[in-house]
Amino acid sequence: MDKSVRCLDTYALIEITNGNPLFGGYLDVDFIITDLTLAEFYAVILREYDETTAEYWYRKLEQYSVLVDKMILKEAVKFRYENRKKGISFFDAVGYAFSIKKGYLFVTGDKEFESFKGVEFKKK
Numbered sequence: 001m002d003k004s005v006r007c008l009d010t011y012a013l014i015e016i017t018n019g020n021p022l023f024g025g026y027l028d029v030d031f032i033i034t035d036l037t038l039a040e041f042y043a044v045i046l047r048e049y050d051e052t053t054a055e056y057w058y059r060k061l062e063q064y065s066v067l068v069d070k071m072i073l074k075e076a077v078k079f080r081y082e083n084r085k086k087g088i089s090f091f092d093a094v095g096y097a098f099s100i101k102k103g104y105l106f107v108t109g110d111k112e113f114e115s116f117k118g119v120e121f122k123k124k
Helices: 010-017 021-028 035-048 051-064 071-084 090-102
Strands: 006-008 031-034 106-107 119-121
Touching: 006 010, 006 090, 010 021, 010 035, 010 051, 010 106, 010 119, 021 090, 031 090, 035 051, 035 090, 071 090, 090 106
Parallel strands: 006 031, 006 106, 106 119
Antiparallel strands: none
């Protein structure tokens, strides 16, 4: 387990993009993002800004992106099902399941994760 590595979710990436100083420091520590988080983040930036901005952030972050294997995807589906009343997105479930499996801290500001173990919860 390596609790010094942070796995950032889309919430954290958006806050970094928006210049929130509570999240900006994550670019200076060991962090990773899942390939699915990168895809979701790209979609959000494309929708909220434009393709040029989405491409900029994609290129900046793709080196930190890691593939998620099928067993973790299955664990994410089970986790999401077990917590279906919380409204957790598939993308967030994958990031969380990946983080738990690898022993990383999952960084998010999504309130659904505030009480889960292995989460570094930050509000805006």
